[in-house]
Amino acid sequence: MTHPPYGEPEYPESGYPGSGYPESESPGPDRPPAPAREPREPDPLAVAVGNASLLGAGYLIMGRRGLFWAAAVVTVPLVWLVAAKAETWCELVLLLWWAVVVAHGWRLARRHPAAGPRRGQRVLALALALPVLVTAGGLRFDAHGIADAVEEAREDGDCVAVVTAQERVGPGHRLAAAPVAARGDTVVEACERLDTAAGYLSGGLGGDLGMLKTGFGRLGTVLGEPGNERTVEATLKHFLGRLPTADGCRTVRIADWLRDRENGPEDLSGPSSATAARIAPEALMECGDTLMTDKEWANARDRYRRLLDEHPGDERAEEAREGIRKAGLAIELDNVRDLVAAADGMNTGYCRKPAKYSQAPAHREGANRALFVGDSEYTDKLPDGWHATDAAKAALVVCVDSAGMGKTVETCQYRDDDERVRSVTFREVEVRVKAYALRTGKLVTDRKLRISGSSCPYFISYYGSPPSQRSVTPSDSDVRDAFEPVVER
Structure with missing residues (x-):
């Protein structure tokens, strides 16, 4: 007994198990016979090409749906891993799996007794695999072109061009060339950190040295990563170019x-x-x-x-x-x-610690303007022309002590309230002065001035007991005569 040719029914037309007709009956003229399910005759090349699409098309060509779903269970996680990790080893694992699936489909189809060329299967396999492979190849080629543009922009130190180039990367690039796309993301991320550093440096231009320190620290971090020399240099150059403020x-x-x-x-x-x-x-x-x-x-x-x-x-x-x-x-x-x-006395302020003002008027012959400090009882009677309004215009600083009594001028008799006669001695006014040349701060005069004046007035006033001695009453001219040797040279 010989096996019927592959593709021909193994059972007689009168009926076969599962045909839907009784074995002893043949379909009548009113009911057409049901078509027989023919087993697939695989083309190994078509199966291999179909599996090369990573869509499991080769297994479907063979009618092996179980293998199709089993392959999908492995393929989908591997594709996700490549996209998520974006590392070369993930691509190598996926490539290895691709080779295994292609080889397995080829070998499985070759083992089929009726394996042989099938034009229809090849056309179908190419129709499924070719778009996938061409698209993947095109995406990888484009991804490398984008990567070259990103690298060129980084070499030029142009982070704006880096970001513009990397924005061309889409989901397809991240599937077909994940590591290449990820390298561009790394460059963009470095540029973003440089942009943050530039923000800190801008804050430093406002005088915040802490922000300046942070900005340079971040520049140093990015510079420590290979390939960022030019972008760091451009960021630093831009900052330094904004100086001075x-x-x-x-x-x-x-x-x-x-x-x-x-x-x-x-x-x-x-x-x-x-x-x-x-x-x-x-x-x-x-x-x-x-x-x-x-x-x-x-x-x-x-x-x-x-x-x-x-x-x-x-x-x-x-x-x-x-x-x-x-x-x-x-x-x-x-x-x-x-x-x-x-200075309010001989032992305070300028009188205790004289100092110079190098641009003060010179202490010269003739009258010199002066700043009079200390006791002002008599200096207020001096001519306005002798008074300087400010240290910048004074040639002298004259320190004036409190007035005392000098030599006796005259003694006069007065009758007090009790009708007793009292003797009152009138004495000159005595004032110690020190004069300093303001330009040098050196002492030029240290003397006691004796101020004369009128004595023995008809009436004298007093509180308590009658005084035994009193100072004369100087006139403005008397005061001027006494101080004139101090302000004139």
Whole structure:
């Protein structure tokens, strides 16, 4: 007994199990016979090509639905793993699985007794596999092109171009070329961190050195990752290009920080130090001028001195020297004013600690304007032309002690309320004065002035017991005559 040819019914037309007709009966003329289910005759090449699509099409061509679903159970998680992990080893595992499925389909189809070329199956397999393979290949090719554009932009230090190029990556690229797409994501992420660092650096331009430190720290972190040298350099260059700021004193603080900051990568510290050296001279000069306007003389002088000490050959050196001179004079004048204001006697303020004001008028021949401090009982009677209104216009500072009594002028008799005769001695007014030349702060006069005046008036007033001695009553001219040797040279 021979086996019937493959594809022909194994059972007689009169009936076969499961045919739906009785074995002893044949279908009548009114009912057509049911078509017989023919077993699949696989084409090994078609099966292999169908499985190459990773859709399990080869197994469906063979009619092996169980294998189709079994392959799908493995294929779907592997594709998800490739997309999620985006690592090369995941792609290698998927590629290995692809080779296994293709080889298994080929071998399984070859073992079929009726295996052979089938044009229809090949056309179907190509129709299923070719779009998948072409699409995957095209996506991988495009992904590599995007990656090249991203890398080129990074080499140019252009993070905007990096992001623009990477935005072309779609879901298909992340399936067909996940590791390549992920590398672009890493570059974009580095650019985002650089953008954050740039934000901190911008805050540092406002004078917040803490933000400046944070910004440089983040730059250093990104620089420590290979391939980011140019983008870090571009970010740093953009920041340094915004210096100096509009505020000279703020720029000085930033320049000092850039120069003195803790050691870091040479790619950061080198350009920073060079920028600090570039902006410091002008910033020191501007800061000194600003502080002079704000009457912070000592701080202004410090900035001018730093300019001369740190940048002796700078073109602003002469201006800095003039600034130091003006600041020094302002400091002297402020000091003199404070001392004069504090002097209310011979042992206080300027009288205790005389100081100079180098730009004061010289103590010259003739009348000299003076600041009179201390007891003002008699100095208020001096001519207005002798009084200086401010230390900046005075040639002398005259310290005046409390008035005492000098030599006897005359003794007169007075009758008190009890009708008793009393003798009252009138004496000259005696005042000790010290005069200092304000330009040098040196003592030029130390004497006791004797002021004459009228004595023995017809009436005298007193409280309590009658006085035994009294001072004469000077006139304005008497006071002037006494003080004239002090203010005139």
